[in-house]
Amino acid sequence: MSRLIFFKKSFISAVIILLVFLYVSLWSLKSKELLFRSTKNFFNKNLNSKFLGFDHIYVINISSLPGTYEKLKSVENKLNLEFEFYPAVSQFDNEGLNKFNQNTLQPSEKAYYISHYKVYQLIAQYKFESALILEDDIDFELNISSIMTDIHQTLPADWEILYLGHCSDWERNSNEDLSDHNDGLSIYKLFKSKRPYCTHAYAVSYAGALKLLQNLNNITPLPIDLELVNMIKSNEISSYTIIPPVISRWRFEESTDLYPGKNTLNLFSLKNSTLHSLGFNYLLNNTLGFSHIYLITLKNRPDRREKLEFLAKKLNLNIEYFPAITVEDEALNELERVDYLNLIPTQIACYVSHYKVYQSIIKHGYESALILEDDVDFELNIDSIITDTFKLLPCNWDLFYLGYCSYEERNGHVVDGQDNSATYKLYRSTLPTCTHGYVVTRAGAQKLIKMLVPMPKTLDARLAELNRIGDINSYSLVPPAMIQWRSPTNPSSVYPGGDTWFYYYLKNSALEFFGTIKESNNTLGFNHIYVIRHPDQSQSLKKQLSRITDTLYLVLDYVDISQDENEISNKFKQSKLKESQKKLYLTHYKIYKAIVDNRFGSALIVEDNLDFELRISSLMTDIHRSLPIDWEILFLDDCDNTKSKSDETLSNYKLFTTEKPHCLFAYAVSYAGAIKLLEKLDKPTEFTIDIEVANLIQSKEFVSYTLSPAIIAPWNPDKNGSGIHSLKNSTIKYANSMYRVAG
Structure with a gap:
């Protein structure tokens, strides 16, 4: 009986203990839930506050643009925010700017610097945990409050700077996405x-x-x-960026305050502009950051103007179409010339046309103007390229070349303070020939008006000379972001009948992107393409070459195998070579001489029985950008069993140092290389031309590279006419299939 009583008491005690435990556990969970809800509500309350989750919002009130204050007050009310408008230091306050007497900053840059510094002092003085700093030429995403609620929940605790807006393409190319923190569904990410x-x-x-x-x-x-x-780059401060930006700049057309005369480079547009929702309109970056854009157009080339008008519309550019002086115009003789001047009328017309643009810049008081010729093409992201390089220009610059026709520019002095990994860099100009895309300041235009009369030589040569002797300060973008485009239907207007020297090609041509041209890269980045035509060339080969030319828009110069018996016998007196080998040797030798005589920077030499990679134009664009400047020979065929890899990698295509070339089916020669080949091969030996060249390369007498895999390969039609290829995408196969479809 006592055992039963003991068991009942023990059971009741256990039940009581269990009930107490369950009660305490439930109470604890409830308390945690209440605490969590309370914390979350407190957190959200702060994030949805009038300061966007920060302790304060400062607006540096520096702008002289009309309606700036009124616009921001409207935004403040619309978004239920609270701004403190902080009066900025004026660029005309000499006393306030005295701290910067010893450096090269412009007064407006000094004013901005001091204004921001004073705001940092206020943050420290009032011990704000954080503060948002704004300049007064801005616009907001309409739902910025909810965006910032999400951002604050993912922002690391050690942050020191957070960018809600910026103007650099580098940020959106960053690969340091905080994927562990970012909400996968939100388009706004923290980087x-x-x-x-x-x-x-x-x-x-x-x-x-x-x-x-x-x-x-x-x-x-x-x-x-x-x-x-x-x-940030030196890791001295912990900084994060919201991408895409939730705050962007707006500008009227006139100018900015930090850089008077330069319009904003507005890389980013908001999805839902608060200013637009309030009925305000503003102009985007329609002059690429300069005061004005001139396009010199020829009356007899409306096709060129149509292309640029279409491009301007697509890129939202505001361009003044400036009528070019022609050889028939009376204005051709307005400028005084030196007595010994020997220019053709089209060169004089070009000179006078640009001179009149300089006069227009001065007349209208433009601080800077971009001058384009109507055969220009440029990189699709030209705005961001200019953004990243333009601010590096010193205060005393006169000319800024965005395009030119010379390899010399990349041999010049690099402007200090640039990132070594940047694709585009700013250089002091060396010999910037051509005038299809460059910027002139008002001060530069005033200098040129005085220095270009009397007319001593072509315009580009005179501008280069003035830079060389130090009368003007010129800078160049390397590589250029603007080129002249050429095709059989678009020859040079300044040098009728002359070929354009294609030193550069664009990575992303704006004209090609929008489908306005397809024929711009017609010599694959070289100055010329020679095709060695054999006397026994079949009709089939002729047809295939014609189809390659039509498909790739190539301009080819056919050179027949030399048949001059007297020249052959004189040059090969002691040689044991076969007659056909002598003729081929002499043909290559004559091509080298033609390269030198025509002063071609480079030329591609190919046999007449070859096939081309279908994407050869775009591949050559990348190759030319990566090819070392001192190259003399470049093999594009399968004629080298090379092993040593160079540092240059072009997606699946790689550049190698040439080791053992065994044929000359398809190779390019630079001007310097052609001069050396003429010297070395002047007296033939018992070796064929390909072995002679191979021996010179193996003895390290030439700087030679090989592209692998090949982009040009032999084509030998079999019985079915299909051919044998080693290319990834055969142009002949593609062309034949298209002709069959068309037929």
């Missing part, structure tokens, strides 16, 4: 900052403000945004 140029919208933490005050206290030669970028 580690890379090079977030511009300071129109960024937040600074208290720790960040203290660090900035310490690092930026000394006199600096750089604008404030470049100083911040340098600190």
Whole structure:
């Protein structure tokens, strides 16, 4: 009986303990849930506050643009935000700018620098945990509050700068996506900052403000945004960027305050503009950051103008079409010329046309103007290219070449302060021939008006000369972002009948992208293409070459195998070569001489029984960009069993140092290479031309490269006429299939 009583008491005690445990557990869970809800509500309350989740919002009130303050007050009310408008230091406040007397910053850059620095001081003084710093020429995403709610929940605790807006393509190319933090469904992602140029919208933490005050206290030669970028690149400060930006700049057409005379390079458009929702309109970057764009157009080439008008519409560019002086115009004789001048009328017309543009720049007071000729093509992302390089120009620049026709530019002096990994770099100009795409400042135009009369030589030669002797300060973008496009139907207007020297090709041609031209790359980046035509060439080979030419828009110069018996006997007196080998040797030798006589920078030499890679034009664009400047011979065929890999990688195609070439089916020769070949091969030996060249390369007398896999290969039709290929995409196969379909 006692055992039963004991068991009942034990059971009741266990049940009571279990009930107490369950009650405590449930109470604890409920408390945690209440605490979580309370914290979450508090968090969201702060994030949806009038400061976008920060402790304060400063607006640096520096703009002189009309209606700026009124627009931002409207935005403030629309988004239920609270701004403190901070009066900026004026660029005309000499006393306030005295701190920067010893450096090269413009007054407007000094004013911006000091204004931002003073805001950092306020953040530190009031001990704000964080503050958003805005310039007053901005627009917001309409749903910025909800966007920032998500961003704050993913922002790392150690952040010191957060960019809500920027003007650099580098940020959206960053591969440091904080994937562990970002919401996969949101289009707005958080990235580690890379090079977030511009300071129109960024937040600074208290720790960040203290660090900035310490690092930026000394006199600096750089604008404030470049100083911040340098600190980010050197990992001195922890910075993050929202991509795409949630705040962007807006501009009227007239100018900016930081860079008077330069329109904003607005790389990013908002999905839902707050200003637009309020009924305000503003012009985007329609002059590429310059005060004006001139396009010199020929009356007899409306086709060129139509292409550029179409391009301007697609890229939202505001262009003035400036009528070119022609050889029939009376204005051709307006400018005085030196007595010994020996220019053709079209060269004089070009000179006078540009001179009149300089006069127009001065007349209208443009601080800077981009001058284009109507045969220009440019990179599709020209706006971002200019953004990343234009701010590196010193204050005293006169000319800025975005396009030219000379290899010499990349031999010049690189402007300091540039990222070595950047594709486009700013150089001091060396010999920037051609005038199809360049910028002139008003000061530069005033100099040129005086220095170009009397007319001593062609315009591009005179501009290069003035730069060389130091009378004007010229800079060049390397590689160029603008080129002249040429085709059989679009010859040069300045040099009628002459071929354009194609030193460069664009990575992403704007004209080709929009489908307005397909025939611009007609010599594959070389100055000329020679085709050695054998006397026994079959009709089948002739047909295939014709189809290759039509498909790839190539311009070929056919050279027949030399048949001059007297010349052959004189040159090969002691040679034991076969007659056919002598003739082929002499033919190659004559082509080298033609390259030198015509002063071609380079030429491609091919046999007449070859097939081409269908994508050869785009491949050659990349090859030319990667080819070392000192190259003398380049093999594009399968004539080298090379093993040593170079540093240049072109997707699946690679450049190698040539080792053992055993044929000359398809190879290019530079001007320097042609001169050396003429010297070395002047006295033939017992070897054939291909073995002679191979021996010279193996003895390290030539700088030679081989592309692998080949993009040009022999084509030998079999009984069915299909051919034997080693190419990834045969042009002959493609062309034949198209002709069969057409037939």
